[in-house]
Amino acid sequence: MSSSETIKEIVSKCEDTKETANKCEVKQETVIKSDDKVEIVTTIGDKKNEVEEDNSVVEWYNGLAKAYPDSKELQFMNYGYAHLDQDQDAETGQCYVQLYEQVIAGKTIKDKDILEVSCGRGAGAAWCVEKYSPQSYIGLDASSNVIELCKRNHSNIKNLSFVVSNASKPFPFPDQSFDIVLSVEATHAYGGPKAVRQFAHEVARVLRPNGYLLWCDTCHIDQTGSSIEYLTDGGELIVEEKVNITKNVLRARDIMNKSGVEFIDRVIPMNQRKLWLDFAGMPGSLIYENLREERIIYWRAVLTKK
Numbered sequence: 001m002s003s004s005e006t007i008k009e010i011v012s013k014c015e016d017t018k019e020t021a022n023k024c025e026v027k028q029e030t031v032i033k034s035d036d037k038v039e040i041v042t043t044i045g046d047k048k049n050e051v052e053e054d055n056s057v058v059e060w061y062n063g064l065a066k067a068y069p070d071s072k073e074l075q076f077m078n079y080g081y082a083h084l085d086q087d088q089d090a091e092t093g094q095c096y097v098q099l100y101e102q103v104i105a106g107k108t109i110k111d112k113d114i115l116e117v118s119c120g121r122g123a124g125a126a127w128c129v130e131k132y133s134p135q136s137y138i139g140l141d142a143s144s145n146v147i148e149l150c151k152r153n154h155s156n157i158k159n160l161s162f163v164v165s166n167a168s169k170p171f172p173f174p175d176q177s178f179d180i181v182l183s184v185e186a187t188h189a190y191g192g193p194k195a196v197r198q199f200a201h202e203v204a205r206v207l208r209p210n211g212y213l214l215w216c217d218t219c220h221i222d223q224t225g226s227s228i229e230y231l232t233d234g235g236e237l238i239v240e241e242k243v244n245i246t247k248n249v250l251r252a253r254d255i256m257n258k259s260g261v262e263f264i265d266r267v268i269p270m271n272q273r274k275l276w277l278d279f280a281g282m283p284g285s286l287i288y289e290n291l292r293e294e295r296i297i298y299w300r301a302v303l304t305k306k
């Protein structure tokens with residue numbers, strides 16, 4: 001079964017997304033680089049370097065939320081961050097929280113108004129609110145099913161709320177509403193440079209003067225897919241700090257490998273396992289190898305409003 005059929009099968013588990021599942025496509029192209037290296041480029045749904053009205057990535061997350069609402073392994077949906085000089089516990093989900101901690105980069109959250117764009121299932125949002133006590137924290141995601149899970153699982157937390165909205169469309173908030181916008185491992189999914197520029201524009205609009213965008217994501221060194229430059233080339237945000245955390249992310253993947261593979265073996269049907277190993281960036285997957293070979297860099301950055 002091809003990857004494309006596999007994704008459709010996962011998404012189609014969700015009765016009400018059956019129709020859109022047909023739009024979900026995984027494409028793999030073999031690219032021969034100038035140094036004769038061969039690279040396989042995978043795109044899920046959207047076309048590289050183009051903004052299209054294509055919701056297939058969001059439908060993928062919708063399908064996961066519907067098919068696997070309670071899996072503890074999917075409460076965070078990032079690759080994690082591991083310290084290189086410390087033992088790390090795979091069971092506690094410590095690596096996922098540490099990625100949020102790194103992205104926050106010591107900035108003050110207490111008593112601030114925070115917007116998290118692409119909050120996923122809200123585990124990072126819940127952790128931030130409990131640890132740092134912001135004045136308000138809104139988690140936004142384009143997947144209505146993940147937002148439903150956020151509300152179901154975290155509605156008891158004071159000052160935390162969730163909204164369905166698309167990161168590359170106008171945000172449903174007035175100008176200068178937030179002190180900090182947080183974005184963890186999501187811009188690669190927005191549909192290319194134009195969508196990320198639109199996201200950056202909206203971030204700058206809703207930030208107060210001296211506000212921060214605290215961000216991390218994978219970036220292809222050939223600038224396909226996503227890039228820090230797309231956040232800054234509109235001239236509204238500037239990079240205050242930028243750190244290559246690829247090694248820490250790879251270490252987190254190594255640490256989570258055993259439990260991740262166990263989860264996939266236990267829960268995912270046999271014919272979907274390869275796709276899941278790739279999706280989760282497990283050692284041996286294409287994305288893991290691209291990170292290891294530094295064709296893709298995992299950056300975290302602090303950006304300020306100009």
Ligand SMILES: C[S@@+](CC[C@H](N)C(=O)[O-])C[C@H]1O[C@@H](n2cnc3c(N)ncnc32)[C@H](O)[C@@H]1O
Pocket residue numbers: 057058061062075076077078117118119120121124140141142143146165166167168183184185186189190
């Ligand atoms: C890799 S997950 C990261 C989730 C969360 N930040 C975490 O660390 O657990 C990416 C998230 O981006 C969301 N997403 C994808 N495209 C989006 C868009 N255009 N607008 C808003 N959210 C989007 C997905 O629904 C998904 O929840």
